[in-house]
Amino acid sequence: METAQATRLYVETRAVSDIKLLIPLLDARHPQLWIRKGQGMAGLGTALRLEFSGPDRFTDACAAWREVAAAATVNDPIAAPGTGLIAFGTFAFSARSAETSVLIVPEVVIGKRDGVFWVTRTRVLAEGEQAPDARGGVSGLTGLIATVTAKSGSRSGSGAGTAAGHPLPADVPPATSFGPEYRLTLLPGAATPDTYRAAVETAVGRINAGELEKVVLARDLVGHLPADSDLRRVLLDLALGYPDCYTFAVDGLVGSSPETLVRVDHGTVYARVLAGTISRGRDAEADHDQAVALATSSKDLDEHRFAVASVMTALAPHSTTVIASEIPFTLKLPNLWHLASDVEGTLSDGSTSLDLIAALHPTAAVAGTPTPDALRLIDELEPFDRGRYAGPVGWVGADGDGEWAVALRCAQVDDDGTITAYAGAGIVSESNPEHEFLETRMKFRPIVEAFA
Structure with a gap:
């Protein structure tokens, strides 16, 4: 290094x-x-x-x-x-x-x-x-x-701002065909379905006892990548299946996240907060009903309110004009609905995107409220190291501008081929252990299907 x-x-x-x-x-x-x-x-x-x-x-x-x-x-x-x-x-x-x-x-x-x-x-x-x-x-x-x-x-014009006639440098490897197809199954890791449900039940008891308001609990799936497997297949599946998400690969962490932690561009700061989830319906009518149910769910609205407040509080010292969506909106993804709010502002202290991820992480959307209490409970109830799951992933430029997502719908692929995927759910006083388990199963779907 x-x-x-x-x-x-x-x-x-x-x-x-x-x-x-x-x-x-x-x-x-x-x-x-x-x-x-x-x-x-x-x-x-x-x-x-x-x-x-x-x-x-x-x-x-x-x-x-x-x-x-x-x-x-x-x-x-x-x-x-x-x-x-x-x-x-x-x-x-x-x-x-x-x-x-x-x-x-x-x-x-x-x-x-x-x-x-x-x-x-x-x-x-x-x-x-x-x-x-x-x-x-x-x-x-x-x-x-x-x-x-x-x-x-022989190509015609390639669009405004392009430099037609300037090909790729010779030292850039050409596009290559993908390696052989492979399919693998990710299995429960340190957190089994039963232990996860038990952890949720324990967390609800702690919340109802007044120890905290919300905690996000995750579980893991594990697998092993065959030798010489082509990870580009996974990335292509994610990019095509979830085009509105950030598809990323950084140091073995691969995934497709729907949540913008922060974007900084010439003094403007933007974030998208996601908290509150429900599955998509089987047809158009059922899908609409699901979206309405999410938008009117007191449990999900409470969870979302904690997450938005967390981001607003973190950004306030860096922006005197930070504002959030007046009410959350429902964000449609291929496999589920999210409650979402956009947060925008103008930076007043010259902060870079790296400064802001330091201020924002971890948000209530991936940790809980109050944050210190939630982190202690996560350490107590999750039987694994989250690694980079739910941490910031993205890029930064020389001027400090950049774009960072929360590392969700992701898996860490180690050099030995070990795959560890993660998914979590926000636990509040009204949470039901089986419902939260099923929510994590929905959230696992993008990465599980990309490897399958």
Whole structure:
């Protein structure tokens, strides 16, 4: 692992012609991806990896990233979200987790957003090496531009903001065919169905005794990935099946999250809070009835209120104009309905996206209320380390802007092929153990079906 203080990066972004698909360009076993509605970034290789742990993992990451960005030379004529110097990141849920939190700067980033297509190349400068002149010196990409093939040369215009005629650099691996299909079943892990129901029952008793108002309890499923399996198959299933979610792959954590923890773009801050869940109906009429039931459920509205208050309280010191949706709305996903609220504001203190994930995590939507009491009960009742589940996952740019989701509907895939997936439910005084178990089963569906 490189240290931030000792690392000087040279980063160059160039516009390229239309990029049809990102996932086929990825490494089959170690993909790096952030995509939603077909737009986002794919990463290849590692130019810099920074690791953090313990209660200071967020503040340490903020400080390290500022050092890296300050020491980097960036040539980015596009200057769009995701261009220039970026790092993909994923953070452990708990300060006591054995799982490391990481920021990873890929060697190559291939991106597409709003009709703009680009490739960014990052390399570590040797000791004493001068960075190329960003105004036109020899660059890490110059000389690597390949000749346009007859096929790409015959394309018509690729949309506003594209650079037609600028193909992918020759050092970017071409899209490759996916490996053989595989199917595997994820089985109960440390938390069995029976022990999970018992944990929910215990939590309801604690809540009714006045110890806390809400706690989010998760359970796990485990499996093993066959040797040489192609993780791009899982990502493609998630991206196609859940296009409105953030499909991600960072350091073995793969998933498709519906919840925006925070997005920062030129001083504007945005978050989407999800809390309260119900299954979709079998037909249009039943589906409508389910949405109405969720929107009028006192149990789910209470759970949602705690989550929104948690986010508003965390953002208030950083924004004097933060506002939330007047009433929650129902968000439709392929397998369930969520109660959702959007939160927006203008930053008043120059905070970066990393500063804000430090302030926001953990929200009541993934921990509970009051947070310290909920975290203690999670440690008592969950028989596993959550790892990066329910922690922040996303990306940050050199200026601190970025986009972070809550790591939900996800699984950690270790180097030995071990898969651990997680899903949780918010427990309040009216919670029923069987209902909460069934809610986790619905939430497992995206990742279970992607591996099946």
